[in-house]
Amino acid sequence: MIDEKAAHNLTDAILKRCKGEPAEVTILTNDSALTRFANNIIHQNVAEKDVEITLRYFIGKQVGTASTNHLDEAGLDALVERAKANAKASPEDPNYPGLPEPQAYQHVAAWDLHTADYSAENRARAVGIVCQMAAEKGLNASGAFSNGSGELVVANTQGVFAYHTQTSADFQTVVMSDDSSGRAQESAWRIDDLAVEALGKDAIETAQKGHNPVKIDPGEYSVVFEHYATEDLLSSLNFYGMGAQALQEGRSWMNDRIGNQVMSPMISIWDDGLDVHGSPLPFDFEGVPKQRVDIVKDGVIMGPVYDRYTGAKMGKPSTGHATPIGYRAFGPVAMNLFMAPGTSSVEEMIASTQKGLYINRFWYTRLVHPRDCVITGMTRDGVFMIENGEVTYPVKNLRYTMPYVTALANVDAVGKATHLIIGEFGGFSTSIPALKIHGFNFTGSTV
Amino acid sequence: MKELIMRALDHAQRQGAQYADVRLINNHTESISVKDGIIEGLNSSESEGIGVRVLVNGAWGFASSRNLTNDEVDIITNQAIEIAHASSLVSGDKVDLGPAVTSQGSYQTPVKIDPFSVSLEDKLTLLMSADAEMAKVQGIRTRRSHATIIKEDKLFSNTEGAFTEQTIYETGGGIQATAVGGSEVQVRSYPNAFARQQVTAGWEAMLSWDLPGNGQRIASEAVALLTADPCPSNITTSLILGGSQLALQVHESCGHPTELDRVYGSEAAYAGTSFLTTEKLDTFQYGSPVVNLTADSVRPYGLGTFGWDDEGIPAQSSPLVKDGLFVGYLMSRETASKLGRYSNGCMRASGWNRIPIIRMVNISLEPGTWKLDDLIADTEDGIYMDSNRSWSIDDRRYNFQFGTEIGYEIKHGKKGRLLRNCTYTGITPEFWNSCDAICNADHWVMWGTPNCGKGQPSQVAHTGHGAAPARFRNVKIGVLK
Numbered sequence: 001m002i003d004e005k006a007a008h009n010l011t012d013a014i015l016k017r018c019k020g021e022p023a024e025v026t027i028l029t030n031d032s033a034l035t036r037f038a039n040n041i042i043h044q045n046v047a048e049k050d051v052e053i054t055l056r057y058f059i060g061k062q063v064g065t066a067s068t069n070h071l072d073e074a075g076l077d078a079l080v081e082r083a084k085a086n087a088k089a090s091p092e093d094p095n096y097p098g099l100p101e102p103q104a105y106q107h108v109a110a111w112d113l114h115t116a117d118y119s120a121e122n123r124a125r126a127v128g129i130v131c132q133m134a135a136e137k138g139l140n141a142s143g144a145f146s147n148g149s150g151e152l153v154v155a156n157t158q159g160v161f162a163y164h165t166q167t168s169a170d171f172q173t174v175v176m177s178d179d180s181s182g183r184a185q186e187s188a189w190r191i192d193d194l195a196v197e198a199l200g201k202d203a204i205e206t207a208q209k210g211h212n213p214v215k216i217d218p219g220e221y222s223v224v225f226e227h228y229a230t231e232d233l234l235s236s237l238n239f240y241g242m243g244a245q246a247l248q249e250g251r252s253w254m255n256d257r258i259g260n261q262v263m264s265p266m267i268s269i270w271d272d273g274l275d276v277h278g279s280p281l282p283f284d285f286e287g288v289p290k291q292r293v294d295i296v297k298d299g300v301i302m303g304p305v306y307d308r309y310t311g312a313k314m315g316k317p318s319t320g321h322a323t324p325i326g327y328r329a330f331g332p333v334a335m336n337l338f339m340a341p342g343t344s345s346v347e348e349m350i351a352s353t354q355k356g357l358y359i360n361r362f363w364y365t366r367l368v369h370p371r372d373c374v375i376t377g378m379t380r381d382g383v384f385m386i387e388n389g390e391v392t393y394p395v396k397n398l399r400y401t402m403p404y405v406t407a408l409a410n411v412d413a414v415g416k417a418t419h420l421i422i423g424e425f426g427g428f429s430t431s432i433p434a435l436k437i438h439g440f441n442f443t444g445s446t447v
Numbered sequence: 448m449k450e451l452i453m454r455a456l457d458h459a460q461r462q463g464a465q466y467a468d469v470r471l472i473n474n475h476t477e478s479i480s481v482k483d484g485i486i487e488g489l490n491s492s493e494s495e496g497i498g499v500r501v502l503v504n505g506a507w508g509f510a511s512s513r514n515l516t517n518d519e520v521d522i523i524t525n526q527a528i529e530i531a532h533a534s535s536l537v538s539g540d541k542v543d544l545g546p547a548v549t550s551q552g553s554y555q556t557p558v559k560i561d562p563f564s565v566s567l568e569d570k571l572t573l574l575m576s577a578d579a580e581m582a583k584v585q586g587i588r589t590r591r592s593h594a595t596i597i598k599e600d601k602l603f604s605n606t607e608g609a610f611t612e613q614t615i616y617e618t619g620g621g622i623q624a625t626a627v628g629g630s631e632v633q634v635r636s637y638p639n640a641f642a643r644q645q646v647t648a649g650w651e652a653m654l655s656w657d658l659p660g661n662g663q664r665i666a667s668e669a670v671a672l673l674t675a676d677p678c679p680s681n682i683t684t685s686l687i688l689g690g691s692q693l694a695l696q697v698h699e700s701c702g703h704p705t706e707l708d709r710v711y712g713s714e715a716a717y718a719g720t721s722f723l724t725t726e727k728l729d730t731f732q733y734g735s736p737v738v739n740l741t742a743d744s745v746r747p748y749g750l751g752t753f754g755w756d757d758e759g760i761p762a763q764s765s766p767l768v769k770d771g772l773f774v775g776y777l778m779s780r781e782t783a784s785k786l787g788r789y790s791n792g793c794m795r796a797s798g799w800n801r802i803p804i805i806r807m808v809n810i811s812l813e814p815g816t817w818k819l820d821d822l823i824a825d826t827e828d829g830i831y832m833d834s835n836r837s838w839s840i841d842d843r844r845y846n847f848q849f850g851t852e853i854g855y856e857i858k859h860g861k862k863g864r865l866l867r868n869c870t871y872t873g874i875t876p877e878f879w880n881s882c883d884a885i886c887n888a889d890h891w892v893m894w895g896t897p898n899c900g901k902g903q904p905s906q907v908a909h910t911g912h913g914a915a916p917a918r919f920r921n922v923k924i925g926v927l928k
Contacts, residue, residue, distance in 0.1 A: 034904050036716075038712045038715055039712050041537055041539040042536075042538060043507065043713055044509075045533060046510070046530070046801075047509070047527075047530060048511045048800040048904075049511070049514070049523075052494070063486070063489070067493070067494075069496065069513040070495065078493075085491075085567070086489040086490070087489075091571075093485050140715070143716040144716065146903075146904070183716075249627075250589075250627035251627065329480055329488055364841070364842070366837040367837055368850050369868060371630045376837065376850075376926070401848070443848075443872070443926045444846060444872055445846070446843070446846035447845045447846070
């Protein structure tokens with residue numbers, strides 16, 4: 001951590017070095033730790049401290065960027081020189097929209113001292129409880145328990161200065177027997193919100209129920225998804241089409257669908273960086289305040305999120321969804337997604353299913369075709385047959401190939417509880433419920 | 448810098464570490480991307496820091512910092528010791544690293560043209576001319592071209608007396624054309640999928656790929672794919688994979704399952720485990736007799752080529768599959784010792800702030816005897832596919848499904864109609880046992896995969912994969928919806 005005053009001094013020192021040329025500085029600090037366990041022991045246990053400074057330097061509409069983690073005078077001098085050289089070498093970008101003017105930011109709570117200071121010993125003791133519970137059942141626990149704190153600072157020569165601190169914590173475990181497994185995960189910005197022991201019990205229970213899985217024929221099934229599987233639906237739809245750049249390039253599932261009722265009326269999806277039930281972030285990496293953006297409302301496709309560049313191309317204001325410079329080629333991305341809860345419990349979804357599959361989560365999901373967001377992937381860590389409203393027997397993992405747009409059109413029920421998962425890449429968060437879907441297409445099974 | 452490393456090692460030993468190693472790394476990366484004739488990004492980044500790994504009471508701890516001062520080195524060494532003590536609260540058998548490692552020396556990637564000596568203007572001229580060539584083809588919606596160059600200086604030392612210095616250069620880049628028509632989206636890339644071939648070499652590699660000379664070709668192919676026939680659905684036929692697609696097939700279905708940490712469960716919660724359990728070593732018929740797979744860190748251009756791994760083990764070559772028989776793993780000192788073998792140097796950290804874990808080096812399918820034209824002529828019915836578009840495989844590395852950018856029908860020994868949205872699926876050992884022909888060394892290319900994810904916190908490794916086109920029989924083709 002460098003604190004707000006030091007951040008101010010640091011950004012001033014860099015912007016002054018730009019000698020009147022327009023420029024933008026982004027600072028990301030990271031102080032994090034992670035305890036990893038497998039075979040009921042801790043086998044990897046790590047910590048890191050870093051500060052990444054990124055400078056965008058402008059000469060008219062020529063843009064160059066550079067980044068460093070050297071904070072000394074020589075390091076800052078070199079940073080500016082490299083960004084300037086890159087700008088000089090670049091042809092003008094006629095679409096460059098200029099830097100944002102000073103903005104008003106809403107403070108949003110996202111930092112917790114206890115989470116920032118949580119020790120390796122504390123993590124180890126929590127992990128030890130889960131490992132012991134698994135060992136007592138003859139099972140094998142693996143997973144990771146992480147905590148960290150960081151700062152995001154954005155400043156520019158137009159007078160923008162934005163400062164935000166955040167903490168994060170995540171516990172995830174896979175518990176395995178010789179022929180079964182279960183998994184549970186939870187994320188929060190307050191570590192005390194994590195129910196580590198309960199998560200361990202969930203994973204153990206799923207692993208215990210999964211012995212002697214049966215290989216079944218692929219085909220279309222009704223499915224009851226735990227929220228972990230829903231997370232994959234939402235994240236995939238995000239990365240493959242919720243941003244304006246994908247829409248502009250004609251490769252988004254939103255293309256030709258905005259304003260149309262495409263998904264079930266039970267489905268509403270929005271992005272809100274100010275909601276403390278997510279992983280809050282009040283501004284983006286250009287210093288633009290985060291707007292709440294409706295992506296899907298009652299099944300109707302509403303539109304994408306924008307950064308300044310993609311917004312300017314379409315005559316729209318930025319919604320505050322610029323990504324870090326290193327990821328800017330991907331275009332704007334939703335970072336704080338929510339799916340509206342429904343009225344059903346998972347138990348009620350199972351009870352209402354004549355024949356179908358209960359699925360805990362997906363694994364290794366990849367885009368097969370963009371316009372319907374066709375995804376292939378595997379089930380993992382808990383698949384069970386549902387017959388006549390009851391879970392009857394465990395099933396071997398299946399491969400599916402399914403348009404996710406169709407999956408959300410085929411929703412029969414939405415879970416009444418939502419859960420927060422913070423992704424490993426860049427703090428993307430999703431708050432998601434369980435889902436019941438009909439007509440989900442399984443295309444193969446594994447050994 | 449050497450003083451800081453020695454300070455950390457001394458401090459770690461004084462604090463009770465039985466073993467410690469330190470990596471001090473400076474990474475300089477320059478990336479340029481051009482989209483539709485406009486610079487999308489021109490970035491130069493530098494990251495430097497130090498990581499200290501310690502073994503205390505048989506348990507591991509690691510801490511790292513960007514701040515290269517004596518005080519900070521003491522702080523992170525103390526932190527690593529404290530973390531190791533915490534690890535020992537939930538520990539098992541004491542770690543055995545096997546024989547001591549005392550490597551000494553220096554290594555630098557051979558480069559003909561230092562990529563950092565080439566002017567930005569020259570680099571941009573190359574990318575812009577490739578972009579202009581793609582732009583000559585009507586119907587392209589989005590054009591991208593890019594270049595990435597990396598120079599990484601790494602110092603390594605351990606408490607057993609090893610001290611090595613390495614400078615690794617990487618050069619990568621490529622072009623991509625996307626065509627959109629109705630609800631169809633088709634992409635073509637060159638030289639490798641996702642427009643990113645990457646090798647350990649200088650700028651001469653980038654020049655050798657002749658991006659401008661291939662711009663019109665791939666753009667025309669993308670447009671042609673919009674109206675090509677779809678890949679036949681749910682059929683079983685012969686499949687010939689081009690080299691770049693086969694490289695990823697090797698990566699996913701050979702490289703990952705031979706990682707011994709996966710076999711021992713270290714990655715069970717994240718990347719997964721492996722079907723290649725230890726009782727299969729030297730007994731399991733992984734592939735047909737024409738299949739030979741090698742792990743090496745010595746071949747030119749490979750992204751897994753270096754002087755020493757991140758435990759100080761010298762670069763080397765070892766067989767993984769010999770005449771179809773599974774004979775070797777990718778190993779660390781700790782996992783090799785558990786197996787009763789010696790490490791073959793596969794521990795790699797993605798940066799100063801990460802611990803080394805078992806990663807692929809260059810995992811290659813050795814060339815066979817066929818010419819590609821002869822192989823096609825020898826195929827009565829089948830499909831040729833190349834350049835990856837999607838990839839997915841289960842957590843034990845059995846069930847996979849891949850999609851490719853382009854495909855061609857093969858009928859009566861001739862390459863025929865163009866096919867779009869090609870996919871194939873299979874089970875790893877069944878697939879490799881169905882391999883009956885591999886093209887010869889003239890077709891063999893060292894491909895680069897610079898985006899291999901593994902570990903928590905996440906680490907992205909750069910791996911090499913040599914491959915020539917090969918034929919597989921009775922493969923299930925065509926799974927889209």
